[in-house]
Amino acid sequence: MSTATLPTPLTKKDFQTDQEIRWCPGCGDYAILSAVQSVFPELGIPKEKFVVISGIGCSSRFPYYMNTFGFHTIHGRAPAIATGLKIARPDLEVWVATGDGDSLSIGGNHTIHMLRRNVGLKVLLFNNRIYGLTKGQFSPTSELGKKTKSTPYGSTDRPFNPISLAIGAEATFVARSVDVFQQHLKDTLRRTAAHKGSAYVEILQNCNIFNDHAWESLTEKDARSENVIQLEHGKPLIYGKNHDKGIRLNGLELEVVQLGNGVSEKDLLVHDERHPRPAYAFMLAHMEQKPGFPTPIGVLRAWDNVPAYEDLISAQIHEVQEARGKGDLAKLLHAGDIWEVRP
Amino acid sequence: MSTTVVRPPQRKRETVERAVIRFCGDSGDGMQITGNQFTNTVALYGNDLATFPDYPAEIRAPAGTIPGVSGFQVHFSSSDAYTPGDAMDVLIAMNPAALKVNLADLKPNGILIVNVDDFGETDLRKAQMTSNPLEDHTLDAYRLFSVELTKLTRAALKETGLDAKSMDRCKNFFALGMCYWLYNRSMDSTLRWIEDKFKSKPVLVQANCLAMQAGYSYCEATEAFQISYEIPPAKLAPGVYRNVSGNSALAMGFVAASQKAGIPLFLGSYPITPASDILHALSAYKNFGVITFQAEDEIAAITSAIGAAYAGALGITTTSGPGMALKTEALGLAVAVELPLVVCDVQRGGPSTGLPTKTEQADLLQALFGRNSEAPVPVLAPCTPGDCFWIALEASRIAIKYMVPVIILSDGYLANGAEPWKIPEVSELPEIPVRFETNPVDFKPYRRNPETLARPWAIPGTPGLEHRIGGIEKQDVTGNINYEPLNHERMVRLRAAKVEAIVQEVPDVVPAGDPSGDLLIVAWGSTYGPITAAMKTVRTKGHRVGHVHLRHLNPLPKNLGEVIGRYDKVLVPEMNMGQLVMLLRAKYLVDAQGYNKIQGKPFKKSEIEQKIHEMLD
Known part of the structure; x- marks a missing residue:
């Protein structure tokens, strides 16, 4: 008889810690935490293989509340620390929790370089368009003209569109979800987990203390279906309460069309998350900036043909060792011209 | 290629204890190669030696100008050579600018070899000289040899079919051949080096070899050189030797540390003078499983190494002063999370960009105190190029044993200077025991070893050890977030006591x-x-x-x-x-x-x- 026993399946509870959660009551971060704790047990990965790395900010307290290996690091540097970890241990499942200030301001450099290298990290960007932990200054995603503690007369900064930035950095997986859309968020996290290489997920998150209602036009029950379009690979871009609106390609422009009166689903743009050209993903990313257009959520891009950085590094070491044999320390020390001094 | 027979010169040969030679010319004249080749040859012969490469920060300043002058000094001896030498016995100056910059260090009656072909009016003007020193008696105190280096090199290479410009690029080997004659040295090792270096371009193998042999024969043929010198081998301690520079010794030391510890070496680095050669060397050691990560900046260089250390690798980052400044915050993180890390600062002149290619040792206080709050770090400094190897091992050993970031302070002089180095047996190297925590029973991430005060190295992937660490202050023993006043003071004192405890690794000094x-x-x-x-x-x-x-x-x-x-x-x-x-x-x-x-x-x-x-x- 075999003595091996099947491991007990993990549950959400296994990923909860005994630490007192110190986010403000009503913060969108609770919903994200709950979604992650729900999805992790489904992935079939042993708990000890999960590592959550974060930088600084409200969102970066995330690792303390996940009963996995966790590292709360310094402001903006989580992608770089996680890169070192992932290269050294490609077998680990490394997730990064970050915010709009952490990832796009102080850590902008690490973010773009992680994405271009395609390091196998899953990055959750909690975007609340404000600095929360420092109590209410504008962030790199705050809208132009925004009045905050540090911009009493309105912000003069043009904001980043995180999705567009990630696409520009040649990210291989770019997605967006919303804290309160739990089902969509979990689905997005499952897709994120399955991706090899860098996965960048913008999660629109509400800061009810310093930037309440920031995403209200998307999350309010009545407005939701009119202002949000859910992207699904291979399906036409349709939205609206009555599923009667669509997005059509007209030359190099997108346009909103009303279905009916000769306009059918066949005329609409069909979402292709594997589209090889950046222009396609950029068009989707920038759609919301035009008046009258909905905000896209879901997976904007999923390229599955780019090797993960850590795999390239491991493969190169393996190739060199195959070609040259494993390093011999004595040979290394004696390399080049040597001479002997006799007694 | 057949080896060259060193023919005994017909003229007088004098045995001397030591000599100092400086090769100098334009940045593009190949003076560093020439100096390195001469060094290698005298090392193989058994002389003790010390070198001083001195080159400008600019890659190619305008040819023939003062800022473009590059030099390489070798001191070789039949007894000891602790320094590259205060003053030179021989100066090879490829142009007026090189002469102007270096003449002051030539001993009276020293040998001065100049390339007379590059002493035209334009050349003098580029060096801001108003009269020709070869003609105006300013060089009367020296034994001046005005050699038509360019013309003679071209003549020697006329059969190669190379254009004039390519031929002129071989004239450093003509000068090197002259020095080999002057100090009665075999050209064999340089001939071998040329063959290997230019193996994909046989015409350049031929040209450089011809140029060097022509320089050698020129000295033998011309009556001008009445004397050559002999410097017998030095009486070094018995053993097998090689030449090392500080940077190559550090790279080998880190590989040795990784092998002795049995964990992979991870180098996170951003190119910076004069530390880049460590990155270059380690990136070639992939057969040792070495991971080199050329990061996007200095901060990513250290933080990636911290990430790798967290994963259970030997995390290393290499830099110089300005990069060290950028790593400061991350170094504080390594102090707080108590992970092993080696930070190697190859110091250069500062502040700011300062003197990128020149040496200084002004980062000591930065290394000791240059972080916010109380963040003590052990600091080690090698004293010779060869000592860099041992310091790399010692720093790695301390980092792992005490779970602490360690700083190595090398400098530009050690980094590029070379000396004969007695190669140790692998069995002589210190052991570096590594113990990863595996026992989940009552595991506490900040419970300390009573002897070293080190916390356990509990790496991700170990079942039952899931825990959180971070830069935020933590509770003693449990590692949970904690802001209590007395706990903070206790943690500050514990981190300091741990670094103080390293004194048990430090041998007593014997003057x-x-x-x-x-x-x-x-x-x-x-x-x-x-x-x-x-x-x-x-x-x-x-x-x-x-x-x-x-x-x-x-x-x-x-x-x-x-x-x-x-x-x-x-x-x-x-x-x-x-x-x-x-x-x-x-x-x-x-x-x-x-x-x-x-x-x-x-x-x-x-x-x-x-x-x-x-x-x-």
């Missing part, structure tokens, strides 16, 4: 020279050579002088205060404004005197001698 007496010299880093050389001379003059050279700057050896007390006076030579001397005065309440040189150049032996006499006579 070189007199064990007590008139004067103790206390120093660190690359000043070892000139101080050791100067000590020899002053002690023969009856002064009772001791020398302590610190390899551990934090914590300091426990008997240092007692040793200092045995001497009447204390002198601290440093290539900075007086950083170690400030620490010694503060810690030991001793009236130590600083001697400071901040010129981007190492001390000369004579400067140290003079200072000692000043203090004692």
